[in-house]
Amino acid sequence: MFESLKKKFSRTSDKLEEELIEEAQEENNLEEESGKKFSFFSFGRKDKKEEEDSKSDVAKIPQEVESIQETDTSDDETSDDKDEKSGFWSFGKKSSDNKEEPQEEESAEEIQEEEEPKKSHFWSRNKEEDTEESEDADEKTEEKKSRFWSRNKDNDSSEENDEDEEPSGMFSFITAKTISEKHLEDILWELEMGLLEGDVAMEVASAVVDSVKDDLVGRKIKRSNDITEYTYNALRNAVAEIIDIPGKSMTEMIEAKKAQGEPLVVMFVGINGTGKTTTIGKLANYYLKKGYTPVIAAADTFRAGAIEQVNYHADKVGVKLIKHQKGSDPAAVAFDAVEHAKAQGKELVLIDTAGRMQTNTNLMDEMKKIKRVAKPDLVVFVGDALTGNDATQQASKFNEAIDLDGVILTKADADSKGGASLSIGYVIKKPILFLGMGQGYDDIKEYDADWMLNQLFSESGEEVNINEA
Incomplete structure (x- = not known):
């Protein structure tokens, strides 16, 4: 990455x-x-x-x-x-202990040879310790x-x-x-241009360059x-x-709502083709394995095949899908899903909405109606990490129109540039909640800033597995 x-x-x-x-x-x-x-x-x-x-x-x-x-x-x-x-007394003791077994008398010279090592043992041990200490010091x-x-x-x-x-x-x-500003002038300009080429937002590139400059100037x-x-x-x-970017995790919010006897209602928005519906299937699977019971609302009633697509994912992971006929009111679908979760004691409602461009005024108004009726606790923008700065601009427009609470980036594992991952949260001042890391239902990871930092500052091949940490 x-x-x-x-x-x-x-x-x-x-x-x-x-x-x-x-x-x-x-x-x-x-x-x-x-x-x-x-x-x-x-x-x-x-x-x-x-x-x-x-x-x-x-x-x-x-x-x-x-x-x-x-x-x-x-x-x-x-x-x-x-x-x-x-010592001397132990020698005498040995002699007395061995009275029953007759032994040959030892000569005075042999006795002296045995006593001398025992008497000098204390001093020789100190000498050995002194020698070892001097060797350690050397x-x-x-x-x-x-x-x-x-x-x-x-x-x-x-x-x-x-x-x-x-x-x-x-x-x-x-x-x-001493590092001075003249040493850094051309180098930081090249860094800023490189960041912009890597789809990093202008304000983010400037913030990085300014921080590096403040940190390095004056270093000896x-x-x-x-x-x-x-x-x-x-x-x-x-x-x-x-x-x-500070913010509560979705898991923490589920627990807080569960304590109140209410489900956590999450509404997903974004443009077509970013992997929004697949992400909903991944999240349903993720929280199902954590012991929660999600329900999905098929509130994309405009696009042909959208209901069938989200129904496929719901069946695959084994969760309930609330759906109406094609062309029906999306806000009504979302409302019914929330009421179903409350009645059945389910902890999580995932609302799929129609993909729309941020410039489409009519569809943006429809999205605002869904929010007004379903009253979601979280409005989450799903963006494609591979689109780089476009994803950041899209999130900014959605944030202005509907006030986002967080971001999920898909295809992060295939992102070689990293512009969206570095920029999107900082630009809209909202946290990244999850990263899509592959095509399987298990290929999703709760965002961790420390993990992300390690990916950015490790060599190729050292990335941490999404199931680790």
Whole structure:
């Protein structure tokens, strides 16, 4: 997903590094260091790895404490045993214990040889500990020296680190450089143009560029890896602010309405061909598996075959469909579906409406009538992610006409540009609720801003499965 955006983000980092290194060469302010250069996306993997390591370390603490307690106990017992068996008195005790078994008398020299190791044991143990401590100190000193020059926090030569690093050398600046606006002017202009080419809305592209600029200007850079890390974090923070639109999930709203003894009524709007009816079938299946009982209203009575189409999906997932004859009043169908849900104690009503262009005044007025009669708790716009900026413009028009509560984007898994996913929620200031991730009924995912951020800032092939997280 979003390969085009990923390339633009990575290219921004590369261009800034080229700019600073070229200037440093002219100033004779550049030297090559030992170590390897981290790739742009390696910082995301390292953050995830550090988080997992910290969680595993916390989990190990109780086991380590228990192990220490057991060791202390065993040490006490061992020391007691040693006190009884060691030294001059234990030798005498052995002699008395073995009276029944006649043994040859040991010479004084043999006795002395046995006693000397026991007497010197305490001192030799301390010497061994001192030697081990000094060796540990030497190892730590060498490790610090190695870390200073390599700038490699995970300097263990593991295969995973080799994958995270590029084979090229790492550079440092003799005198630290400060990122200024002149370094970023051309680079951020190129980023903004790239975002616009990727169907990102103008106001979103401007917001990303402004945020990155504020984050990077004034940063002091010592090593080339610093440039990559700072740029990665600046872009990630900028996008995080864009895609995280606050709002309740549909599941939370169902629970809230259920507590009141009422169904959650959801009305779906959008233009023809965006996958609105299929999305309704996916949502019915999704909440059926969660233990709820949905009902679908076939309120698209204008288009030929629309009732048959939604009936097909209802039968496939096994939910009740409320329908009237073709050409009947769509608002009446929606009303009957809501009354059926209340009477049967069903928790969710999904209202399918006719697809219409946002410029069709008559159909938009009909949609307003359905809203007025059915009184939906949510009005959801279903848009095609592959249409990019068109989906954002359509959502804006629908929002102006009927006041949307949320968005569902279909075909998100096939979206290489990512313009609609990045822009649509920010432009209309309404949350994305679900993402369509395939053609099957199970191929739908509740929107998660953190999940989306990971998709935008991970390399190809690292996407999280929709059933995960």
